[in-house]
Amino acid sequence: MKLLKVLAWIFAPYIMIFIFWRKMGKIARISGAVWAFFALLIAISASNTEEVKPDLAKTDTVKQTTAKESVPEVDSKTVTVIDEEAVKKEAEKKKLEEENKAKADKAKAATAKAEAEKANIKSKANQTKVLEFEKSIYALEETMTPVMEAYKESMDGLGKGTVDIYTAYEATENARKAAKYLQNKFYGLSIPEGLPKEVEKLLSGTTSDMGTAYYSKVKAFDAVLKFLDEQKPSYMSKFKEEIDMSDSFVMSGVSKIIEAKTAVGLDIVESK
The missing domain is CATH 1.20.120 (Four Helix Bundle (Hemerythrin (Met), subunit A))
Structure with missing residues (x-):
């Protein structure tokens, strides 16, 4: 019984002081009140620490979620469309270059032929x-x-x-x-x-x-x-x-x- 009473004064002095307040002397009342006050502060502080930890975890989760939401997801179909469009444009450009080259070669051949005919006539x-x-x-x-x-x-x-x-x-x-x-x-x-x-x-x-x-x-x-x-x-x-x-x-x-x-x-x- 004495061990339980000691443990109660250590871990719950603010309860024990109300129970034994009338039986305690003046010095005991002051000491008990001081210890009860500090014990209460310690208990409140521990409670706040436990409450903050979940909040921090929640905050991290929110931050991670926000970070994920801030990065736009790229649709693979969109990328494929862009690549195909670029390939199409490149193919059209190459085709145009080949057509222009063919025209230039044809014109050059025609000029050479005309010059050859002119030289032959001369x-x-x-x-x-x-x-x-x-x-x-x-x-x-x-x-x-x-x-x-x-x-x-x-x-x-x-x-x-x-x-x-x-x-x-x-x-x-x-x-x-x-x-x-x-x-x-x-x-x-x-x-x-x-x-x-x-x-x-x-x-x-x-x-x-x-x-x-x-x-x-x-x-x-x-x-x-x-x-x-x-x-x-x-x-x-x-x-x-x-x-x-x-x-x-x-x-x-x-x-x-x-x-x-x-x-x-x-x-x-x-x-x-």
């Missing part, structure tokens, strides 16, 4: 000009053919005694005049315009060579006329020298025409 025009020039050279030479044939016949007849010296002299004089005429014609022959510079140079060289060739022919016929006048064999040697010189210049002129034809893309065999 090449054909150049070929025609060179061929026409070549024909004009041969046409001039052909005018000399009947005169040269008459000259050769008269000289052969003179050697055989079937033609007199006067006829041979006349034929030689006619050949000289024809050669002089062609000399001037070749030197004055115009070069077709619009040709490449290298081709113009070749054709110009042809006119110069052909003009020089007929200049040598003129000198050759001069030597024959002197031979007929003076009957000196040395004049016939001069004739042969000048004829050989003339032939070399003719070959040089023809060679330049061939080079010009090759330069403009003509097949030498087919264009003959």
Whole structure:
């Protein structure tokens, strides 16, 4: 009983003091009242601590809930839609780029084709000009053919005694005049315009060579006329020298025409 009474005064003094208040002395009343007051404070404090702990836990829960609510949840369907939209836009962009590239390539090909056709037309025009020039050279030479044939016949007849010296002299004089005429014609022959510079140079060289060739022919016929006048064999040697010189210049002129034809893309065999 005494142990229970002691425990009651320790843990519940504010109850025991009311029960034994009248039996207690003055000092005991004061001591008991003080202890009862402190015990009551301790009890209240313990009660408040227990009440605060659940509140703190509740507060943490509320905070965690609020934090969770503040982060918006992303719907997987929404993400998929956004990705598909981006892929679609990228595909459209790539398709547009490919279409633009195809258009650019087509335009480039068309331009290249037009330029090739233009170059081909120009090449054909150049070929025609060179061929026409070549024909004009041969046409001039052909005018000399009947005169040269008459000259050769008269000289052969003179050697055989079937033609007199006067006829041979006349034929030689006619050949000289024809050669002089062609000399001037070749030197004055115009070069077709619009040709490449290298081709113009070749054709110009042809006119110069052909003009020089007929200049040598003129000198050759001069030597024959002197031979007929003076009957000196040395004049016939001069004739042969000048004829050989003339032939070399003719070959040089023809060679330049061939080079010009090759330069403009003509097949030498087919264009003959």
